[in-house]
Structures are given as C-alpha cells and as structure tokens.
Amino acid sequence: MSATLGFGVGLRRAHQPAVFDPTRIPGVDFFELLTENHLAPGPGRLAAERAAAVRPVVLHGTALNIGGLDPLDPDYLDEVAELAERTDARWISDHLCFSGAHGEALHELIPVPRTDEALDHLSRRIDAVRKVFGDRPFALENPSYYIQYAHQPYDELAFLCRLVDRTGVRLLLDVNNVFVNCANHGGDAQAFIDGLPAHAVLQVHLAGHTDLGHVIIDTHGAPMIDPVVALYQRLLARTGPVATLFEWDNALPDLPTLLAENDRARAAAAAVLTEAPACP
Amino acid sequence: MPVTLAEVHRWVHAAVRREDALPQAAQALGVDPDRLAIYRRFVRGHVAGAVRVNYALTAAACAPDAFEALVTRYVDAHPATHWRLDACAEAFAPWLAEVDALTPPQRALAELEAALMAVRVDPSPWPALAPGQAALNPTLALLEFPYPLVPWALALGRGEAAPLPDPLPSLVLAFRRPVDEVVTYHAAHPDWLFALKVIHDGLSAHQAAAASGQPVPAVQRALAEAAGIGLILQGAPAT
Numbered sequence: 001m002s003a004t005l006g007f008g009v010g011l012r013r014a015h016q017p018a019v020f021d022p023t024r025i026p027g028v029d030f031f032e033l034l035t036e037n038h039l040a041p042g043p044g045r046l047a048a049e050r051a052a053a054v055r056p057v058v059l060h061g062t063a064l065n066i067g068g069l070d071p072l073d074p075d076y077l078d079e080v081a082e083l084a085e086r087t088d089a090r091w092i093s094d095h096l097c098f099s100g101a102h103g104e105a106l107h108e109l110i111p112v113p114r115t116d117e118a119l120d121h122l123s124r125r126i127d128a129v130r131k132v133f134g135d136r137p138f139a140l141e142n143p144s145y146y147i148q149y150a151h152q153p154y155d156e157l158a159f160l161c162r163l164v165d166r167t168g169v170r171l172l173l174d175v176n177n178v179f180v181n182c183a184n185h186g187g188d189a190q191a192f193i194d195g196l197p198a199h200a201v202l203q204v205h206l207a208g209h210t211d212l213g214h215v216i217i218d219t220h221g222a223p224m225i226d227p228v229v230a231l232y233q234r235l236l237a238r239t240g241p242v243a244t245l246f247e248w249d250n251a252l253p254d255l256p257t258l259l260a261e262n263d264r265a266r267a268a269a270a271a272v273l274t275e276a277p278a279c280p
Numbered sequence: 281m282p283v284t285l286a287e288v289h290r291w292v293h294a295a296v297r298r299e300d301a302l303p304q305a306a307q308a309l310g311v312d313p314d315r316l317a318i319y320r321r322f323v324r325g326h327v328a329g330a331v332r333v334n335y336a337l338t339a340a341a342c343a344p345d346a347f348e349a350l351v352t353r354y355v356d357a358h359p360a361t362h363w364r365l366d367a368c369a370e371a372f373a374p375w376l377a378e379v380d381a382l383t384p385p386q387r388a389l390a391e392l393e394a395a396l397m398a399v400r401v402d403p404s405p406w407p408a409l410a411p412g413q414a415a416l417n418p419t420l421a422l423l424e425f426p427y428p429l430v431p432w433a434l435a436l437g438r439g440e441a442a443p444l445p446d447p448l449p450s451l452v453l454a455f456r457r458p459v460d461e462v463v464t465y466h467a468a469h470p471d472w473l474f475a476l477k478v479i480h481d482g483l484s485a486h487q488a489a490a491a492s493g494q495p496v497p498a499v500q501r502a503l504a505e506a507a508g509i510g511l512i513l514q515g516a517p518a519t
Contacts, residue, residue, distance in 0.1 A: 036363060040401040043461040063363035069289050076363050101293040105360040105368070107326040108319055110292055115282045146318045150310020151282045215315065 005030040005058070005090060005203075005243035007266045011051050012248075013043075015255045020050045024255070027263050028055060032245045033087070035061035035094075039079045052087035058203065058243070059084055059092045060172070063105065066125050066140065067098035067112035077132040084136055091137035091202060093172040096122075096163070097145075111145035114152040114159040119166065126167045139170035139202045144177040144209075144218035148185055156181065157195045170202035175232045176224060176247075180209050180216045193231055198238040206232060206265055207247040221250035223261055232265070233272040241273055283309060292316075296323045297359065327355045330369040334397055338390040340436040341444075342382065350381055370397055385427045385444045389436075392429050392452060392465070395421055399454045400463050409515030414479050414503075417511055420455040422468070430467040457510040466509065474499075475506035 006029030011019065018024045019031070031051045038048035038059075051057055063076060084092055097109040112118045130138055142160065154162065163169060173196065182189040206229075208222030224232075224246070236242065246261045288309065295305035295316050302320060306313035328351050332339060339347045354375055360368035373394035376387050404418035428450045435442035451468035466472070478488040478499065485503065489496040506512045 036365070040364060041403050041405075041461075042400050042456060042463075046461045067285075069285055073363065098289065100363075101289040103361060104293065104297075105363055105365075106296065106323045107360055107365050107368075108322045110288075110319060113283050113285065113288050115284075117282075117285055121285060146315045147309070147311035149283045149288065153282055215318070217318075 004241045005056055007262050007269075008032055008055075008058070008243065008245045009258055009262050010034065010060075010245065010247055010249070011047065011057075012252055013047070014252050015258070016047055017050075018255055020054055022054055025055075025259065027259060027266060030056040030058060030090070030243065030245075032058050032060050032247075033083075033089075035059045035080055035083065035092070036063050038087075039076075039083055045083075048083065048087050052089075057087050057089050058245075059087075059089045060141075061092070061094040062107070062109065063099055064094035064129065065098055065100040065105075066094060066096065066129065067110075067118065067122060068100045069098075069121075070100050070103060072125060072128055074132075077129065081132050081134070081136075084133070089136065091139060091170070092133055093139040093141055093170075093203065095143045096140040096160075097143045109143040109145075111143065111147065111149075113149045114154040114156065116153065119159070119162055122163060123167050126169050137170055137202060139172040141172035141174050141205065142177050142181075143174070144180045144184075146184060146215060146217075156187070157192050161195070161197055164197045164200045169200070171196070171200045172203045172205060173201045173235065173242075174205035174207070175235060176205065176207040176209055176228050177218060179225075179228050179231060180218050183216050189227075189231055190234060193234045193238070196235070196238070198235075201235070201239050201242055204232065204235065204242050204244040205247055206244060219250050220247045224264070229264070229268045233268055236269055236272050241269070244269065292319065296320050324355050326365060327358070327360050327368045328352070330360075330365050331355075331372050334366060334369040335372055335390055335393050337393055337433050337436045338382075338386060340439075341386050341389055341432075341442075350376070353379070364401070366397060366401075370394060383444060385429075385432070388425050388427050389429055389433060392423065392425065392433065392454075395423050395452075396454055396463050396465060399456060402456070406458065407513065409513060411515045411517055413515040414507070415513050416476060416479055417455045417458065417513055420453065420476075420511060423452040423454060425450050425452060428467070430465065433465075453511060455510060458513055459510065464510070471502040472506045472509075472511055475502040475512060478503060479506075479512050 008030035009028055011031045011033050033048055038044040095109045099106050178189050178192050206224050207220045208224050210217045210219040244265050246265050291305035291308045294301035303313055306316045331351050358371050373390040376390050399419055399421050402419040407415045426447050427445045428448045432442050432445045452465055453468050454465040456463055485496050485499045489499045507514050
C-alpha cells in the first residue's frame with residue numbers, strides 16, 4: 001500500500017463552518033485549499049488553519065505563472081511557503097500554464113507552447129520554485145486548454161513526459177481535463193492515460209464539465225460523467241492508490257451532494273484496486 | 281517554425297486586452313479565433329466578477345445597466361496586476377471619482393466598500409494580551425464620509441430600494457471581528473468613540489471617569505459594549 005491521503009474535497013466558504021466538524025464530513029480524508037484564497041490575513045487564513053486542525057491539507061494555486069516570462073514573484077512564493085508551513089500542507093501544486101503576461105495577472109490558465117524553448121524555461125522555473133518550497137513535494141496540473149498553437153513539436157503527452165524526465169516534477173493529473181482536452185482537440189484519452197509517467201502522479205483531480213456542443217468547458221460545476229470515472233479507474237490500474245480530489249467550484253452544491261460525489265470517487269477506486277485506498 | 285514563448289505571451293496578451301487584436305493574434309498563433317475569444321472572456325470576466333462581488337452595495341444603488349457599463353469601462357482601463365484577484369477591484373472607487381461617474385453618495389458608498397476591502401486584508405497581527413489588558417482592534421479603520429452611509433448600506437444589503445441619502449457628515453467604524461475575522465462596519469456611536477479613546481490613551485475606567493465627568497459604571501458599560509462588538513480586544517480573564 002503506498003502512502004496516500006485518500007479522498008478529499010475543496011475547502012469552500014459556503015460549506016463552512018460545517019466542514020470543520022469531523023462528524024459532518026464522513027469520507028473526507030483531506031482538504032484541498034485554493035492557495036490564493038488563504039494567503040492574506042483574515043477569514044481565509046483562519047479557515048485554512050481550522051481546516052488543517054481537522055484534516056490534512058494540500059495547497060493548490062493558480063497564480064504561480066510557472067510558464068510566464070515575467071519573473072517569478074518572490075513575495076508570492078514566500079507567502080505560499082509560509083502558508084504551507086503554517087498548515088503543514090502535504091504538498092503544493094499549481095498548473096502547467098502561464099497566468100500572467102507583461103506585468104498583468106490574467107487569473108486564467110493559458111497553455112504554454114509545447115516546444116523545447118518552453119521545456120528549458122519551465123525546467124529553470126521549476127528548479128527555482130522548489131528551492132523556495134524545500135522538501136515539500138511540488139506538483140503541476142495538466143490544465144484544460146481551448147487553443148492549440150500551430151507547429152508545436154510535441155503533443156501534450158510527450159511534452160509532459162519530457163518535463164517529468166527532465167525535472168522530476170510531480171503531476172497533479174486532472175482526469176476530467178484529459179477528457180475535455182481530448183474531446184476538444186481530437187485526442188485519445190485512453191492512450192493519454194496509458195502513456196503517462198505513472199510514478200510521477202502525486203494527486204488526481206476529478207470534476208464535471210459543461211458541453212456547449214462546439215466546445216467543452218471545464219466548469220467544475222457538475223458531477224463527473226461516467227467516461228471520466230472510467231478514465232480514472234484506468235489510471236488507478238497503473239498508479240495504484242492516489243490521493244483523489246473531486247473539484248466543484250461553480251454552482252456549488254450543498255455539502256451532502258459534494259460528499260456523495262466524493263463517495264462515488266472512492267467507490268470507483270475500490271472497484272479497481274485490490275486494496276482499499278488508505279485513510280489518514 | 282514553432283511559435284516562441286515571447287510571441288505567445290505578446291499575442292495572447294494583445295487578444296485579451298484589445299478586441300480588435302483578436303483576429304490578428306489568432307492568425308499569428310495559428311488558433312481558432314472563437315477559441316481564443318474564450319480566454320478573452322474569462323480574463324475580463326475575472327476582473328468584472330471581482331468588481332461585482334466587492335461593490336455589491338454600490339451595484340445595488342445603481343441601475344443595473346449603468347453599473348455593468350461602468351464595470352466594462354473599468355475592465356478596459358484596469359487590468360489585474362496582482363495575484364490576489366480582489367486587488368484588481370481596489371481601484372474601482374477612485375476610478376469612479378476620476379471619471380466623474382455616478383452621484384456623490386454612490387461614489388461615497390463605493391469608497392466605503394473599497395475601505396472594507398482594505399480592512400479585509402489588513403496585515404496587522406492580533407496582539408497577545410495578558411489578563412486584564414486591553415487594546416484597540418488592530419484592523420479598525422475610522423472612516424469619514426459626507427453622507428450617512430451605514431443605514432443606506434444596510435438597507436441596500438437587505439435588498440430594499442433605498443433613496444440616495446442627503447448630505448450629513450458621518451463616521452464609520454470598519455474592522456474584522458476577532459472571533460471569526462469577518463469584516464463588519466457600524467456608524468460610530470459616541471460611547472464607542474469614547475471607549476476607543478480610553479483604550480488608546482491607556483486610561484483605567486476610574487481615570488476615564490474622572491477625566492470625562494462620567495460615573496465609573498457608565499465608562500465600564502461603554503468599554504464592555506465596545507469589546508462586545510470587537511472594537512476593543514481584552515485579554516482573557518485569568519483562570
């Protein structure tokens with residue numbers, strides 16, 4: 001049995017303070033905190049501390065701008081490291097993207113071009129980030145993307161594999177994003193899962209999405225669909241138990257509905273794993 | 281030739297900032313312009329959303345179309361520059377004054393909401409107090425406005441159609457409650473201002489009573505009330 005945090009949910013204000021009562025969160029083994037919501041003093045920071053007192057936490061950010069050309073923000077990195085220390089976060093993750101350009105914060109996950117230049121750039125910045133985060137594991141998530149730049153030498157899977165090979169960065173594998181990207185750009189989601197460097201997967205994200213007909217948007221606003229569950233099970237068959245989080249950010253449901261989706265992820269895992277996923 | 285990082289950043293940035301740059305950016309990057317437009321909507325939507333959330337009272341005091349038109353103009357003029365999303369809304373109130381938008385009371389209400397944002401992220405640490413010690417709430421902001429904003433804001437918050445207030449100088453006390461760190465605000469009551477001065481000047485209840493000519497129980501009552509709503513912090517009693 002590998003060490004895993006089990007099954008978690010995102011910490012959202014609408015579910016507080018109920019989620020701080022262990023009796024009201026059956027099946028929740030850990031919380032994922034949206035990093036930027038908990039850095040500033042005030043209720044966000046207080047909530048992070050309360051969550052960490054109840055369950056293990058992991059930090060998941062959107063503002064690192066690992067693929068950006070603007071310098072990494074040392075103040076931001078220090079604040080994230082401090083929050084991780086204060087909450088004893090098991091790991092820190094962000095997205096494989098750029099989220100700022102020309103001094104502006106885009107607050108959006110824009111895909112980096114899959115080129116050797118980008119691999120060099122990302123490798124240098126991953127090194128720099130890990131120097132600040134120290135021994136705490138650092139992972140990057142495969143984001144959903146809606147555009148594909150022309151003339152990219154690597155497809156997404158080859159690019160991820162090369163990045164992991166070069167840097168040893170861990171992966172936060174968003175299975176819903178694999179589905180969405182393959183649907184939007186014509187890829188083979190099963191082959192993507194089969195080709196991943198399974199040893200690098202530190203955490204899994206599951207989520208729902210919105211199909212607009214001409215494009216699928218990664219809205220995190222619905223239950224996961226069965227094909228995403230099947231991809232998740234296919235991944236687990238390669239990785240074994242992995243910390244798994246169900247993301248629900250838009251049209252946030254009540255806590256029991258969220259917990260039911262968390263239970264669904266647990267049941268899906270149990271169906272393919274010979275051992276039950278570990279709980280803390 | 282593969283597209284370079286610099287080109288991607290330049291063209292995506294241009295497409296997000298200027299609608300007329302979108303077709304050219306899509307062509308340069310070799311992407312579908314409709315798909316690139318998704319990012320433009322998302323990026324601008326984040327800033328607009330931050331303004332709507334943080335200026336909900338101001339929005340409630342305006343005609344919806346008028347407020348949304350202002351938000352669109354503001355998003356054009358003020359891209360986000362900080363990783364904290366709410367930070368991109370901080371300049372909305374001063375921008376309203378700069379472009380002379382809305383009425384003076386509506387602008388004052390926006391200034392109040394901007395001040396509440398500042399209180400929300402005030403970095404002042406909570407003091408460690410010994411039993412019997414007292415201190416001012418370090419997040420407290422004493423705000424002066426030319427209109428009685430608090431009753432108006434409370435009515436708007438309840439969804440009531442409240443008329444614009446007439447001019448009347450008023451003081452507002454805004455702070456984070458020590459118990460849950462939630463931002464709150466009150467019209468400044470004279471007793472609370474008195475209590476704040478007592479603590480600020482480091483006076484005992486007896487000294488404050490002597491200095492103000494009030495009976496000691498009245499001073500103690502004012503201090504207790506101010507502590508009860510979180511204006512004043514008190515060290516836990518010794519056990």
